[in-house]
Amino acid sequence: MLAGLDPEQSTAVTAPAGPVCILAGAGTGKTRAITHRIAYRALTEQIVARHVLAVTFTARAAAEMRARLAALGVGGVQARTFHAAALRQVRYFAARLLEGRAMPELLESKARLVTLAAARAGVRADRTAARDLASEIEWAKSSLIEPSEYAVAAAKATREPPYEPAKVAAVFAAYEQVKRSNGVIDFEDMLRAAVWGIEEHPDVAEQIRAQYRHFVVDEYQDVNPLQQRLLDAWLGGRDDLTVVGDASQTIYSFTGATSGYLIDFPRLRRGAVVVRLVRDYRSTPQVVGLANAVIRQARGAEARLRLELVGQRPAGPEPDLRIFADEPAEAAGVAARCKQLIAAGTPAREIAVLFRTNAQSEAYEEALADAEVPYVVQGAARFFDRVEIRQAIVALRAATRSTPEDAPLVPAVAEALTATGWQPDKPHRAAPHASAGRRSLHWSLSLRSTRTGRSPGLSRSCSGGRPSSTRPRWRV
Numbered sequence: 077m078l079a080g081l082d083p084e085q086s087t088a089v090t091a092p093a094g095p096v097c098i099l100a101g102a103g104t105g106k107t108r109a110i111t112h113r114i115a116y117r118a119l120t121e122q123i124v125a126r127h128v129l130a131v132t133f134t135a136r137a138a139a140e141m142r143a144r145l146a147a148l149g150v151g152g153v154q155a156r157t158f159h160a161a162a163l164r165q166v167r168y169f170a171a172r173l174l175e176g177r178a179m180p181e182l183l184e185s186k187a188r189l190v191t192l193a194a195a196r197a198g199v200r201a202d203r204t205a206a207r208d209l210a211s212e213i214e215w216a217k218s219s220l221i222e223p224s225e226y227a228v229a230a231a232k233a234t235r236e237p238p239y240e241p242a243k244v245a246a247v248f249a250a251y252e253q254v255k256r257s258n259g260v261i262d263f264e265d266m267l268r269a270a271v272w273g274i275e276e277h278p279d280v281a282e283q284i285r286a287q288y289r290h291f292v293v294d295e296y297q298d299v300n301p302l303q304q305r306l307l308d309a310w311l312g313g314r315d316d317l318t319v320v321g322d323a324s325q326t327i328y329s330f331t332g333a334t335s336g337y338l339i340d341f342p343r344l345r346r347g348a349v350v351v352r353l354v355r356d357y358r359s360t361p362q363v364v365g366l367a368n369a370v371i372r373q374a375r376g377a378e379a380r381l382r383l384e385l386v387g388q389r390p391a392g393p394e395p396d397l398r399i400f401a402d403e404p405a406e407a408a409g410v411a412a413r414c415k416q417l418i419a420a421g422t423p424a425r426e427i428a429v430l431f432r433t434n435a436q437s438e439a440y441e442e443a444l445a446d447a448e449v450p451y452v453v454q455g456a457a458r459f460f461d462r463v464e465i466r467q468a469i470v471a472l473r474a475a476t477r478s479t480p481e482d483a484p485l486v487p488a489v490a491e492a493l494t495a496t497g498w499q500p501d502k503p504h505r506a507a508p509h510a511s512a513g514r515r516s517l518h519w520s521l522s523l524r525s526t527r528t529g530r531s532p533g534l535s536r537s538c539s540g541g542r543p544s545s546t547r548p549r550w551r552v
């Protein structure tokens with residue numbers, strides 16, 4: 077279990093029961109460290125695997141952790157997100173907590189009810205405004221802030237609310253009422269229900285604490301006050317807690333997450349073992365050096381836990397860091413660079429453009445289409461979940477089936493797409509770059525020919541969306 081670990085990872089893995097804080101930079105093997113720690117303790121019979129609750133940030137990370145533990149021969153560990161763990165707990169204890177009442181339905185998205193609540197509070201909110209209001213409500217609820225406290229708290233946190241704070245507070249209060257009268261709860265309510273179940277029901281608390289005795293929290297720099305409260309409720313004053321995080325990777329502050337819990341962990345948890353993982357196994361020393369140089373600029377509390385990473389891989393080319401004024405300029409710069417590389421002989425398929433969230437693909441797709449650089453969007457399952465994309469795929473399939481062998485496919489595709497409600501001549505964005513994350517019909521597909529059953533060999537890229545006289549509407 078200890079072979080294949082570096083000295084710092086070994087320290088983390090073998091640290092005794094109690095608070096352990098693993099400060100781990102990107103690519104330093106933190107997943108290896110925490111899975112090995114759980115497995116090592118289980119296999120040396122310090123703990124029983126089914127008493128471990130490992131909380132991850134995403135369902136994908138939870139699945140990864142379970143798979144790695146299974147590969148190490150350890151089953152039975154509960155690896156879940158805060159939401160999944162809370163939902164399971166509330167469902168399990170529903171009969172006791174709800175005293176026979178039905179479990180309320182869980183709202184997948186706040187948007188519809190926020191729009192209703194805004195109307196009730198006398199605030200006119202279009203879709204974008206409703207989304208911004210929903211984010212504000214989410215921030216407040218994750219930060220344990222009630223509607224009556226919102227205005228003061230928002231000012232203190234230097235929020236930039238979409239309306240004046242009193243209006244947001246009114247929408248927030250109305251939202252809570254609308255939700256109650258609709259008999260539904262949102263994700264934050266579910267976490268609150270899990271907290272309330274433990275804090276107010278000693279029998280529930282006892283049963284949960286008997287089940288979960290050892291805790292691991294991944295991405296601890298992005299925990300919000302509501303999640304921390306749930307963690308504290310689970311712990312019930314015990315301290316067998318391993319947290320893993322990197323203050324320099326805090327990315328969810330706008331939703332209420334705070335790296336404060338990670339930063340204060342060594343001070344607040346007596347006897348905490350603190351381990352720093354700084355050997356970066358993923359990137360070349362050149363890339364690691366650039367990352368260090370960027371992170372060195374950090375100021376404030378995060379800077380105290382800053383990690384200086386050491387690249388472990390063979391040397392590679394020097395990366396080129398460029399800074400742009402805004403996202404469209406950055407996307408245009410990336411597209412221009414791609415064009416330049418292709419003109420110099422680099423095959424397009426050897427160029428990758430990476431971005432953090434799927435919503436950002438819009439800016440890049442637009443810039444690449446404008447620069448007439450062929451592209452394929454890959455690995456973004458959610459892209460294919462978009463309503464317009466699902467409609468388009470259905471339409472394309474129908475078109476390939478109904479088009480005669482020798483007829484050009486493209487008009488049939490356009491026709492079929494139009495039948496789905498898409499209007500090629502209608503601009504899809506009033507202000508193209510004003511709202512990051514808005515979806516538009518601007519896409520690229522790689523299709524298998526259903527008519528021949530063969531792969532066409534080249535990807536068919538269609539660009540729709542903003543009509544332009546200089547840009548062909550369809551390219552195949």
Ligand SMILES: Nc1ncnc2c1ncn2[C@@H]1O[C@H](COP(=O)(O)OP(=O)(O)OP(=O)(O)O)[C@@H](O)[C@H]1O
Nearest residue numbers: 080081082101102103104105106107108109357358
């Ligand atoms: N001690 C080690 N020796 C050699 N390679 C290692 C070691 N520890 C981790 N690695 C390699 O480093 C890479 C990152 O490991 P892992 O996925 O565990 O890291 P991580 O820190 O969880 O990653 P992330 O940056 O995504 O959070 C993997 O390819 C892993 O095999």
